[in-house]
Amino acid sequence: MKAIIKRRISASPASHFSAHLHPLLQRIYGSRGVSSDAQVKTDLSSLLKPDSLKGLPTAVDRIHQALISHQRILVVGDFDADGATSSALAVMALRSMGATFVDFLVPNRFDYGYGLTPEIVEVAKQFSPDLIITVDNGISSISGVDEANRAGIDVVVTDHHLPGSELPKACAIVNPNQPGCEFTSKNLAGVGVVFYVMTALRSQLRSCHWFSDKGLDEPNMADYLDLVALGTVADVVPLDHNNRILVAQGLRRIRAGRSRPGIKSLLNIANRSEHRLVSSDLGFALGPRLNAVGRLDDMSLGIQCLMTNDENLASEIARQMDDLNQDRKSIEGSMQQEALNQLQNIDVDESSLPFGLCLYNGNWHQGVIGILASRIKERYHRPVIAFADSDEEGMIKGSARSIPGLHIRDALDAVAASHPHILSKFGGHAMAAGMSLEKQYYHEFETAFDREVRRQLTEDDLQAIIFSDGELASADINLDLAQLLRDGGPWGQHFPEPMFDGTFTLLQQRIVGEKHLKMVLGVGDDKQQIIDAIAFNVDTECWPNPQATHVAVAYKLDVNDFRGKQTVQLLVDHISVVNTGLRE
The missing domain is CATH 3.90.1640.30 (inorganic pyrophosphatase (n-terminal core))
Structure with a gap:
């Protein structure tokens, strides 16, 4: 997935925090709309009354x-x-x-x-x-x-x-x-x-x-x-x-x-x-x-x-449960490859893909189509609905995942209003939804959904954006700060874990666990500071890249605990090659 990195802007004045709070945390909290110590407190007395x-x-x-x-x-x-x-x-x-x-x-x-x-x-x-x-x-x-x-x-x-x-x-x-x-x-x-x-x-x-x-x-x-x-x-x-x-x-x-x-x-x-x-x-x-x-x-x-x-x-x-999860991963992997093959048959050029992407395979597992839709959405950064045959004769089930800017349930509501005969039932959230329809209406729905997404989104909306909290000085890439950020949460949806960006010298790279890129990076031009990094689920057709000597990465500062020894490492969310201009 191609992406652009944007720096977050603090929405709240740091002066509302007490002086003991680390300045970086003040800035990070501020960019997430938190403006005072009271909004950081997580004691039960601060819980809303019923x-x-x-x-x-x-x-x-x-x-x-x-x-x-x-x-x-x-x-x-x-x-x-x-x-x-x-x-x-x-x-x-x-x-x-x-x-x-x-x-x-x-x-x-x-x-x-x-x-x-x-x-x-x-x-x-x-x-x-x-x-x-x-x-x-x-x-x-x-x-x-x-x-x-x-x-x-x-x-x-x-x-x-x-x-x-x-x-x-x-x-x-x-x-x-x-x-x-x-x-x-x-x-x-x-x-x-x-x-x-x-x-x-x-x-x-x-x-x-x-x-x-x-x-x-x-x-x-x-x-x-x-x-x-x-x-x-x-x-x-x-x-x-x-x-x-x-x-x-x-x-x-x-x-x-x-x-x-x-x-x-x-x-x-x-x-x-x-x-x-x-x-x-x-x-x-x-x-x-x-x-x-x-x-x-x-x-x-x-x-x-x-x-x-x-x-x-x-x-x-x-x-x-762990065995079932391994089965789920295997099923998901084969389904994802089938979906990617479908997309290549549509057009290898992402710019020609529908804004609202629908995929159907009658043999796909009903229980895994939601994860499949999520994976394809992450790869192509557009709303995706994956369909499989239903147990009910002549019916198919779909699971949808959306991107920022499109409320997927409301989009389905709009399709249902303009084409009342298509959707048998639907429901969900802003970012995820499920639906059922007769198989004979699939192509009509596919067209109507893409039309509705195009009505609400522009091509710029299909450009993935990674929001960064800025660049860390080499002296700040240390275990103490990593632990401070770890304890500053809990982080999650709409309160994202701190993300930073920077350019590093790529000293070593290898694939571990089939599709994870393990790296050793040099910090700064003198490369005197060496840091471990890992990027999960990379495109193995692009990585490792023997031509890459410098990389731009968006990363989280993490504490790696291995055999009782704690070290700082970078969890890389996005990586691109600086010296060749190639991107993952």
């Missing part, structure tokens, strides 16, 4: 009634990491608060698709629930909630996805993005919403002496923050101040060795140290292994891993 969450009192009252009456509660989740952590948190919290009958159900993505559908309500009836609580879904489940109502099953919806023009007729809806909700953090993940609901339920139970009357130990909701951190980071929601608090608190518990056995086992199999864990480890090591279960198998396995207190069982399930 009072302004619309629908919360009604939801808590209904769940409270279910506890009093010993009613059967069924948690209906989603098949991704956010849905898994949400389901695990809800079930464990309810059981700790004295729920007699509580279980969970996750729709198999291949048989039922997403959310509380009428078909899933039929499956749910086997549990004889009096109350269904949806987690990380439900806001678009109009017909599913109607079916539950007809069956005499109450539904409490907890979700964070954007609502459509119609809301489900649930007995309560808790979603910061629903109309009229004044909760200021609209970026909660599904697990964050569930955490607020369960915390409010505990408060209500405490106020009516529920725990003392029942002889129950009052649960400490902070015990679930490891799940909240994992689900929040893995779902790639923006890390606003409130989410940074939730993630930071979860990371602290994990580092202190107080996480659940399932998370410890996943960290162990991913070769990550719990004591040095950062948010990116949750996103790149734990999240994929959890998501792989929902993509290739049944997410119930992942939820079981998160819920068990048996360390041996957690380790065994973690190994199964």
Whole structure:
């Protein structure tokens, strides 16, 4: 992918920070819209209060009634990491608060698709629930909630996805993005919403002496923050101040060795140290292994891993999850090569590709098309939708990934408005969405989608931009600064980890792990300072490059911990050859 590097501009005056904060961190925070020490604090006392969450009192009252009456509660989740952590948190919290009958159900993505559908309500009836609580879904489940109502099953919806023009007729809806909700953090993940609901339920139970009357130990909701951190980071929601608090608190518990056995086992199999864990480890090591279960198998396995207190069982399930993730990588790799072959058949010149790119292969795995769309989007920097055949006769499923500047769900909404017969259903976020349509309409949709993307984006928007926090002096490329930046997070979506750029002498280069470029770089013209660097997932047709003597790189300053010895290294996000003008 070709890219241009732009320097970030601080949007906040550094004078609002206390003098003890490192000047570089002041500048970095300022460029991310943080203007004071208060916005950096990640203690729980700074967490937003739940009072302004619309629908919360009604939801808590209904769940409270279910506890009093010993009613059967069924948690209906989603098949991704956010849905898994949400389901695990809800079930464990309810059981700790004295729920007699509580279980969970996750729709198999291949048989039922997403959310509380009428078909899933039929499956749910086997549990004889009096109350269904949806987690990380439900806001678009109009017909599913109607079916539950007809069956005499109450539904409490907890979700964070954007609502459509119609809301489900649930007995309560808790979603910061629903109309009229004044909760200021609209970026909660599904697990964050569930955490607020369960915390409010505990408060209500405490106020009516529920725990003392029942002889129950009052649960400490902070015990679930490891799940909240994992689900929040893995779902790639923006890390606003409130989410940074939730993630930071979860990371602290994990580092202190107080996480659940399932998370410890996943960290162990991913070769990550719990004591040095950062948010990116949750996103790149734990999240994929959890998501792989929902993509290739049944997410119930992942939820079981998160819920068990048996360390041996957690380790065994973690190994199964790791195997599934390896399978996912293999499937994804072959699908990506097939997709690239399709693109070469369209045109080898990127400038001639559609603005909105659609790819279809009936044999692709439904569970992996989202990752495929993401990989192709990263390579060509344009909105991408990957399609595969659905289990439903004559239907295909698509998974979309977008780029900054195009709200993908709104784009699909515009296509549906102008071509009402094409899309059977769709939903999603600004950057990701899913849809279903009849196969016969694929080419019509392909044209309509490209037309809509061209209406909203220009050619300049298709130019990838890497935002840099500037160039570091050679004296600043050291272990102390790397550790300072590491501790300055948690970093993540919309609060990106510090990125720097510079030109280095390329002293050594070799491929490791099949497609990662390991380098030794010289800093400055005298090359007296030598630094290790690694670029992941490079184009092996371009690298190693024996003609390259100097490279321009965009990088993160990282602490490499190898056999107990810590050294500074560069994590390279983008590399280009300076002396020849060639680019990756």
